[in-house]
Amino acid sequence: MMWLVRMRRPCRELILWFGRMRAGWCCSACMATQCLDCRRGLRMPEVMQIRNPRLVRALRAALDVHGVRLLEQVEVQALEVAHGRVQGLRVSGQAMLADAVVVTAGAWSARLLRDLGAGALHLPMIEPVRGQMMVLNAPHSGLQRIVMSEGRYLIPRKDGRVLVGSTLEYAGFEKMTSAAARESLHAFALRLCPALAGVPIEAHWAGLRPGSPQGIPYLGAHPEIQGLFLHAGHFRNGLV
Known part of the structure; x- marks a missing residue:
């Protein structure tokens, strides 16, 4: 499936990058906690954390500054498609014209695409x-x-x-x-x-x-409907 192929090479590079990390790092990060179960481990200095609610507030503020319109608590009822190309969406009874639609509905992405009639043969396995x-x-x-x-x-x-x-x-x-x-x-x-x-x-x-299968996300264009994109299936990869 096209959505999977786009991520295979980056994922392989990520695995190789982790493979080059120095092994044998003991649990010095938590010595003060008397961590008795740890004997060996990997030090991953690039793994970090962020406070999700604060990030979302900052993102929303940035969108407001750039004039992005947000519609909240509305229902996406239909995907408007003509001649194999996205024309827009029907949202809470109103038509919204768009040249491109990106589905980012998390665990609900496959269900949303199915309900919108995006083609049963190319539904993501989410x-x-x-x-x-x-x-x-x-x-x-x-x-x-x-x-x-x-x-x-x-x-x-x-x-x-x-x-x-x-x-x-x-x-x-x-x-x-x-x-x-x-x-x-x-x-x-x-x-x-x-x-x-x-x-x-x-x-x-x-x-x-x-x-998603093997935790590999779906990133890319729908194989049949032009202008329809999917960004979902990240499983445990994201913000913590």
């Missing part, structure tokens, strides 16, 4: 994968850097909070949190960082990732 996370209020944990293990992670914030994530659950479009996931995440945090014992759990929430 499904929701629930991820539950929690944040601990731990100003004295001693954790200084992001630590990843067993497919999960601890992310220390400058304000003393520690982000703990995350689960991988194929539960459809169900976004509810669960006691089992809460206990599992908390146990992981304490196992990796015993200094977190006794600190309060400030929040626990769930979200839906756009899962």
